Amino acid sequence: MEPALTEPMVKVIARPILEKYGSLRTSEVKRHFTEFYTPTDLDMIEKKRDEPKYLQIIGNVVSHQKQRGNLIEAYNNSFEVVLDPESTAPDSAIWRLLVSDGTQLEVISEQEVDDRQSGATKRRPRIHRVIKTDWNAVNQQRTAIGAAGEEYVYGLELDHIATNTPYDLERVQHTSRFTGDGTGYDILSYTEDGRTAYIEVKTTTQGPDTPFYITPREYAFLNDHYGSDDTWLIRVSNFQTGPNGYYGDIKQFSAADVIDGFDFETTQYRATRRHD
Incomplete structure (x- = not known):
């Protein structure tokens, strides 16, 4: 049987998602995740919150960060997750790409986010859905x-x-x-x-x-x-x-x-x- 998604895998797969879209809320990361990952049978098991297991694993990245008490935390020098202190939802956060000029990292600008999301909407390649080979x-x-x-x-x-x-x-x-x-x-x-x-x-x-x-x-x-x-x-x-x-x-x-x-x-x- 194919392996299930893990939190370390989420942190890797989130990278190309954010390269494409720049900045997303957790709910949007979940929505776009299957553009870059095909859930296995184990991933589709529903455990709680009426969500498949793989969506819960994505949310766990945020909830475990919250347990560590970190309002902002960077992952793999690639993106950061910013918690929403006003929200009571366990996985409410914004995921933001980190970009580099070759000498330092900084959070992607709002203009660059707009450009990437606009480009993702406008581009229509001949085969546009990302399919993960099993x-x-x-x-x-x-x-x-x-x-x-x-x-x-x-x-x-x-x-x-x-x-x-x-x-x-x-x-x-x-x-x-x-x-x-x-x-x-x-x-x-x-x-x-x-x-x-x-x-x-x-x-x-x-x-x-x-x-x-x-x-x-x-x-x-x-x-x-x-x-x-x-x-x-x-x-x-x-x-x-x-x-x-x-x-x-x-x-x-x-x-x-x-x-x-x-x-x-x-x-x-x-x-x-x-x-x-």
């Missing part, structure tokens, strides 16, 4: 080579950040470890001026022109960020494991490079029985 599918489809390639690029990205913007080092996140392809990218990192960067990794032991598979969500994310300079596909070719770690050739493509420079072929369909 763990069985992840285990079947994500090969050991693909996982190792992600680790390789993640390590390179940590080295790059440590050299150029060490302040952001602890904020770099290997997101796909927790969400599969649910976010449409594998690694969340930062540019040298503190802006968020999104990295998708595709790895092969063969040459750089070897075709690769891309999920509907990954394609949608690239399409959604077409023309931006914050989204990259890293192609790792001739990948191998050596005595001192991983080795491979790296080529970087922007979202526009991928959308315009590759042909996409439908290789399989999912069939659902009709009930007319």
